Amino acid sequence: MELQPLLDYIGKFIKLTGEEQSALLSAIRVRKYLKGQFVVQEGDICKNESFVLSGCLKTFYIHEGQEHIVMFAVENWWTADLGSFISQTPADFNVQCLENSVLAQIRFEDLQQLYKEIPKLERFFRIIIQNAFVAAHKRVINNLVLPAKERYLDFRERYPQIEQRVPQYMVASYLGITKEFLSKIRNQSVPRK
Amino acid sequence: MELQPLLDYIGKFIKLTGEEQSALLSAIRVRKYLKGQFVVQEGDICKNESFVLSGCLKTFYIHEGQEHIVMFAVENWWTADLGSFISQTPADFNVQCLENSVLAQIRFEDLQQLYKEIPKLERFFRIIIQNAFVAAHKRVINNLVLPAKERYLDFRERYPQIEQRVPQYMVASYLGITKEFLSKIRNQSVPRK
Numbered sequence: 001m002e003l004q005p006l007l008d009y010i011g012k013f014i015k016l017t018g019e020e021q022s023a024l025l026s027a028i029r030v031r032k033y034l035k036g037q038f039v040v041q042e043g044d045i046c047k048n049e050s051f052v053l054s055g056c057l058k059t060f061y062i063h064e065g066q067e068h069i070v071m072f073a074v075e076n077w078w079t080a081d082l083g084s085f086i087s088q089t090p091a092d093f094n095v096q097c098l099e100n101s102v103l104a105q106i107r108f109e110d111l112q113q114l115y116k117e118i119p120k121l122e123r124f125f126r127i128i129i130q131n132a133f134v135a136a137h138k139r140v141i142n143n144l145v146l147p148a149k150e151r152y153l154d155f156r157e158r159y160p161q162i163e164q165r166v167p168q169y170m171v172a173s174y175l176g177i178t179k180e181f182l183s184k185i186r187n188q189s190v191p192r193k
Numbered sequence: 194m195e196l197q198p199l200l201d202y203i204g205k206f207i208k209l210t211g212e213e214q215s216a217l218l219s220a221i222r223v224r225k226y227l228k229g230q231f232v233v234q235e236g237d238i239c240k241n242e243s244f245v246l247s248g249c250l251k252t253f254y255i256h257e258g259q260e261h262i263v264m265f266a267v268e269n270w271w272t273a274d275l276g277s278f279i280s281q282t283p284a285d286f287n288v289q290c291l292e293n294s295v296l297a298q299i300r301f302e303d304l305q306q307l308y309k310e311i312p313k314l315e316r317f318f319r320i321i322i323q324n325a326f327v328a329a330h331k332r333v334i335n336n337l338v339l340p341a342k343e344r345y346l347d348f349r350e351r352y353p354q355i356e357q358r359v360p361q362y363m364v365a366s367y368l369g370i371t372k373e374f375l376s377k378i379r380n381q382s383v384p385r386k
Binding site: 061063082083086087092115119120122123125126129130132133134136137138140141144145 | 254256275276279280285308312313315316318319322323325326327329330331333334337338
């Protein structure tokens with residue numbers, strides 16, 4: 001079943017009955033996006049929380065004309081402008097597909113309704129928002145205190161599959177360094193045979 | 194009752210029965226801190242989520258020998274190194290009392306137990322973590338894109354009581370500007386009679 005990865009993911013945190021699974025799945029829409037397509041656009045309200053069934057996406061903002069990548073997402077990750085989604089205010093970020101992608105999406109209003117029907121989902125979303133909070137917090141602190149090389153090693157650990165799937169200049173943007181400096185760090189870090 | 198403000202606060206988000214209130218209150222410890230005392234110390238694991246019954250606190254980190262204030266808390270605010278608390282890993286921040294303070298605290302382990310006894314609390318904490326996420330996110334974005342004067346006006350709106358209670362150099366640290374520059378902004382912003 002197309003949505004099995006989503007049920008498996010949720011099953012790691014809470015146990016849903018068959019009936020609850022059906023109620024949940026009836027609120028999910030599966031949507032296909034093409035490479036380059038935007039899922040969230042800065043200034044719009046982020047209407048969906050999206051679970052990646054397949055594909056790869058980046059979350060970024062533009063500051064003084066320059067793109068800054070704050071997050072990547074691949075299979076089994078959630079993506080959204082979470083701040084915009086949970087407060088239903090205009091997004092600060094863009095979410096754009098780097099590959100053709102298939103997303104399982106839940107709309108804000110449907111989620112509020114589901115919380116009433118399946119209170120266990122409160123626990124699930126509490127945990128994933130906590131995890132997002134911890135990740136966002138670590139990112140801000142790491143950018144402040146870690147040297148670029150350690151940020152790169154941290155990136156490779158956090159996103160083991162992504163380095164092969166996205167252009168190097170995007171990894172550099174995520175790390176807040178130039179492409180040339182990333183090259184230098186990689187040559188130091190990756191043992192050559 | 195000393196803990197009434199906490200029950201009132203929680204009551205804005207969820208309705209607890211008398212029995213649930215008792216279970217919750219039995220897990221809360223009220224603790225008094227003196228001005229200058231640390232509630233959380235960088236490098237330690239943040240063991241409690243704290244609700245301010247009275248007093249005023251600052252959350253800060255030290256970077257290259259300099260103190261950077263990320264948050265203040267007064268009556269009816271929660272304070273913690275939330276990232277440390279929810280992941281039970283060493284704190285990046287310090288939380289220190291700027292006045293003698295009385296806090297209602299709940300320990301991490303007791304909260305996990307309470308989630309089992311009172312599943313409604315999942316909803317409550319989902320919402321307050323969401324709010325913390327949105328606030329932290331806005332702060333990062335505002336620091337990037339807003340000029341200092343607008344950050345100051347935003348601070349005054351967010352923390353209406355705090356400007357009178359904390360030294361100006363701390364407000365300047367929170368805004369990421371010098372005390373002199375803050376003075377200049379205030380003179381422009383506050384109409385004199």
